Amino acid sequence: MTLYEYPLNERVRTYLRLEHLFLRLSLLMARTEPLDHHYALATIFEVMDVASRADLKSDALKDLDKQKQTLNSYxxxxxxxxxxxxxxxxxxxxCFTNLNNQTGKAGHSLTENxxxxxxxxxxxxxxxxxxxDLPTYYAWQQKPAAQRQADLQRWAQTLSPLAEAIxxxxxxxxxTGGAQKVVASNGQFQQILPQGRTFQLLRLSIDPLLALIPEISGNRLMVSIxxxxHxxxxxxxxxxxxxxFELTLCS
Incomplete structure (x- = not known):
């Protein structure tokens, strides 16, 4: 099954983008080619750009605290x-302590380099x-792979508290979601979301043999697919x- 995820609010949209970048970073850092490490460094900069949103850290801390309160109620x-x-x-x-103890935004210390x-x-x-254009960067790319990996690990460490929290x-x-099997009639599917519950993430699993691609839109009131x-x-x-296909709504 091919899994598609669609965020139903801007905060989760940012979380998913960061998760995508952190996954890419871990894959690239594990490789040894200079080109892979070039794109690993580019990914670190992308994470810094996404994490530059002023309220991201406070949002993540609030969400962690909310999850803790929910669990303690059980x-x-x-x-x-x-x-x-x-x-x-x-x-x-x-996760809360590590993120809260981090000074400034994710990767802030790298801006001083x-x-x-x-x-x-x-x-x-x-x-x-x-x-x-950048002879010193070219020289760094010629260093042994282990040395480049150590440097990347050191730079990426400044992003670890945020990565763990996300x-x-x-x-x-x-x-929080439970999968339900649904059918798109004539290639279309709509569902009104129940009142009194705020859904944050839609997950859709579809058989790749169908060769169909879902175009998803949604908000707190309804989803449309x-x-x-191709x-x-x-x-x-x-x-x-x-x-x-299978549809999962997570709150």
Missing amino acids: RGNPAIAENVLDAVVAQIDQ DWLMSIRSRINIPGGTCEF HLLLKMLRE RLLQ QSDDRLQPSHQDAA
Whole structure:
């Protein structure tokens, strides 16, 4: 099954973008080629750009605290294993402390590194990091892979508190949903969301053998899904066939 996720508010949209970047960063850092490490460094700069939103840190801290309060409300419930509950609450506390103790925004300390900032200023210019533009960066790319990986790990460490918090928050959010099987009639599906409950994330799983691509839109009141087909001329056309998929709403 191919999984698509769609955020139903701006905060979760930002969390998903950061999760995407952190996953890419971990994959690129594990590789050894200079080109992979170039894009790993570019990804660090992208994370810094996304994390530059003024209220991101406070939003994440508030969400962690809200999750802790929700879990603590389950104490005394015979259906809940207290030892598992304690472990999850301890993990939330650790993430909260690490993020709260971080000074400034994620990656703020890297802005004081003039060498890194000289690369950042040119990395989005087409061909802007050639050896004649940034000879010191070119020299760094010629170093042994282990040394480059150590440098990247050191720079990425400044982003770790945010990465851990985002990973935990999204994991817990995804666990709140229950999958339901639905059918898009004539390639279209709409669902009015129940009142009194705020959904934050939509997850859609569809069989890749159907060769259908969901175009999703939604808000706190309803979600709408239109299925598209990829044509041989690389254009997308609406599908008019009935198709089943799994839909999960997470709150």
